[in-house]
Amino acid sequence: MNRLITLTTDFGLSDGFVGMMKGVILNINPDATIVDITHDIAPQNIEEGAFLFANASRFFPAHAIHVVVVDPGVGTARRPIALQTGETFFVAPDNGVLSRTLRADHASSAIRAVHLNRAEYWLAHISNTFHGRDIFAPVAAHLSRGVSLDALGDPIDDWARIEIALPTRDANGALIGKVIHIDRFGNAITNIAAEMLAGLDRAEIEIAGRVMRGIRATYADGAPGEPIALISSSGHLEIARREANAAKSLQIEIGNQIRVSP
Amino acid sequence: MNRLITLTTDFGLSDGFVGMMKGVILNINPDATIVDITHDIAPQNIEEGAFLFANASRFFPAHAIHVVVVDPGVGTARRPIALQTGETFFVAPDNGVLSRTLRADHASSAIRAVHLNRAEYWLAHISNTFHGRDIFAPVAAHLSRGVSLDALGDPIDDWARIEIALPTRDANGALIGKVIHIDRFGNAITNIAAEMLAGLDRAEIEIAGRVMRGIRATYADGAPGEPIALISSSGHLEIARREANAAKSLQIEIGNQIRVSP
C-alpha cells in the first residue's frame, strides 16, 4: 500500500518545520508519497486554512491521507483527532479546520472520528508546541502503512465544526457576502458560490466603494486595469483586475462586504 | 514508464494552486515523480518565465515532461499546446514562454507541436481562470503514462515564439545589453552570454551610473562591498557584491542597460 499524504499548515517553509514532518513520516514509511498543499496559511488562521484546504483537497485521490495543522491551541486540552470517510483520512487538531471540507463533501453520518490518544503511534518525546511533527505526522505515516483508524484512539462524535459564514439576502433581494481570501495575484475571493448567481449575469456588484456591472467569463474580458467580477477557479465570485493586483489597488481586505444586486 | 514531470509557474506557493496541480497529476498517474522548478515567476511575466525555465530545464533528464504555466491569456482564444523534441515534452499556453528553451536547445524542424483540443485528456470541468490545473496538469499526467503527443490534439506549426532581446554593439564596439533577472541574493543577471565576452576580461563595464573594470572569476574576488562583474551560473554576465545585495544597494532593476567597452 502506498497512500498519498498531503500537508497543509501555517508553518511556512523557512524554519525547517515542514522538512521535519517529512523526515518523521519517511522514518516510519520510507515509501510514502508526500505532497504539499500550502504552508502559507496566515499564522493561526483556522478559517483561511479551512477554505484553502477545502479548495485543494477535492483534487486529490480518494485514498489520500490529509494532514492539516493550523493549531493555535497546541499543547492545551484541545484534542488531536483523525477522521475517516470512505477511503480518505484526515489528521488534524480538533478546532474546526476540516469543517469546510467535510461539510461540502460528505454526509456527517458517514464520518468516523477518533481522539488520537494512543501514544505508541507518536514520537517518543512530545513537545508542547509542535504536534505537527510529534503527533500528526507519525499518525499519518502509520495510517499510510495500513494501521486502522480504530487503533489510533477512542471513537468520538463531537469533533469541532466551525460556523462557515454564508451569504445572506437583504430586503431588496441583493446577495450580501464577504471576502474570504486574497490570492497571490491580488484576486479577492468571496464566499458567494457560483450556484447562487444563477440569473445574475448582469447584476450590479458593489465592493470597497466601487460598482461593477455584470459577471465576466475570464480575466481578459476586462480592459487593462478595469476592476471586474468573475467566477474564480474555486467556484466563488471573485474581484480581479486584468494583469494587475485588484486587492492592493482597490484596497480590498479579507472580511470586506460585497453586494450583488439583481 | 515513470517519466519525470517538472512544474514552472507564476502561481506562488501560498494559495494551494500548485498542490492542486499535483493532486490532479497523481490522480491520473500515482507513480509520477513531480519536481518544482520555480513558482515565483513575477505574475504574468512571460519573459522572466522563459528565462528561468530555459536556465533550469537543461539540467533535467531528456525524458522529462515540462509544464510551464505563465498564462495572462487564460480563458481567451490563446491555445493550450504541447511540444515534443526527442524524448522531451513541453506543455504550456501558446504565448512564447518556451521560446528561450527551444531556441537554445533544438533545431525547430525537430519540434512537433499540437494544439491541445482533446477534452478527454482534461479535467471534466474546465474553469476560465486555471488551465494549469484543468488542462496542463492532466495532459502532462497522461503523457507520463505513455499517451502519445498525437492523441492530445491537432498538429500545428505556428506556435508562438517571443523575440528574445539580444545584446547589440554600438559604433565604438561596445556591447550593449540589459538586466533580465535579479536573483534572491540581489545579483543582476544580464542578457550578455559568456561566449560574447571573449577577449573582454579587462573590459570597462557600466551599469546604473557605476563603472567597473574587468570580469572576475568568483564572488570572493571582490573586496567586501565592492561591486563586481562575473559570469553567473546561468552563463551570463552578472553584477554582484561580495556578501551583499548588489541590485538593492546599486539600485539596479530589470531592464536596466549595461555597457561593456573593450
Place this chain on the structure above:
Amino acid sequence: MNRLITLTTDFGLSDGFVGMMKGVILNINPDATIVDITHDIAPQNIEEGAFLFANASRFFPAHAIHVVVVDPGVGTARRPIALQTGETFFVAPDNGVLSRTLRADHASSAIRAVHLNRAEYWLAHISNTFHGRDIFAPVAAHLSRGVSLDALGDPIDDWARIEIALPTRDANGALIGKVIHIDRFGNAITNIAAEMLAGLDRAEIEIAGRVMRGIRATYADGAPGEPIALISSSGHLEIARREANAAKSLQIEIGNQIRVSP
C-alpha cells in the same frame, strides 16, 4: 538501494536553483527521494544554517544523505567535503555549517571525511558560483547509488568546525545566552538548552528591556498578548506571545542577550 537525500540551502525557491539541483540528482539517480529541509537560510549565514540543519536533521532516517549548502566562499580555495558517520552522509562546503549537527550527535572519532576532489563525480562543467548544482548535488546522487565515500576524494581530518556560542553564567549565578533564530511566528529561539534550566521554572527572565517570570508549558499559558518564555520544539528557551509576533512587537533581534536569574 534507495537512499533519502535532503537539501538545506540559502538559495530560496524563486530562481530555480533548487529545481536545478533536483534535476541533476534525478539525472544520476532517477529513483532518489529528495526532501527539502529549508532553502530560506539568510543569505551566506553559516551560523543560522548550522542551527536550522541541526534542528531538523535529527528527525530523518539514519541512512539519509544530507546536502547543506550555505557557501559564501564558493569558487575560492575552500574545500568541498563529504563526511560519513554510521550510515549517514553529509555533503557540504568546508566552512563549519555541519558543526552543530556533528557536535551534538557523534563522537568526532567516528566521523570519516574526504575532500571532494574526484571530478568524475561532478557535472562536466563547473561554474565558479554554484557548486550546489555542479558538485554537491551530483556527489549526493552518486552516494545514493552506492558509491563509497572513499571513491569521492582524499581522506582529511581537519574539516572546519565553527565555535558554537554557549551560554555563560555571571557572578550572581544567572545564565546569560543569546537569540539565535526567529521563526515565522515571531518566536525568538535562544541558545539556552532545556537541560540548563533544571530548577529554574520560576526564574526571572530578561530580554530586550522586558522582564518575565517563570517558564510556561505552552503558548496558551500566556494571556493574549502577554510575552512568555517556554521551551521551543527545538529544545531551547524561547520567547513568544500568544497568537502574536513576539520578535516584531518586542523588537527582539538575532544576537540579543537573554538573562535567566534564579
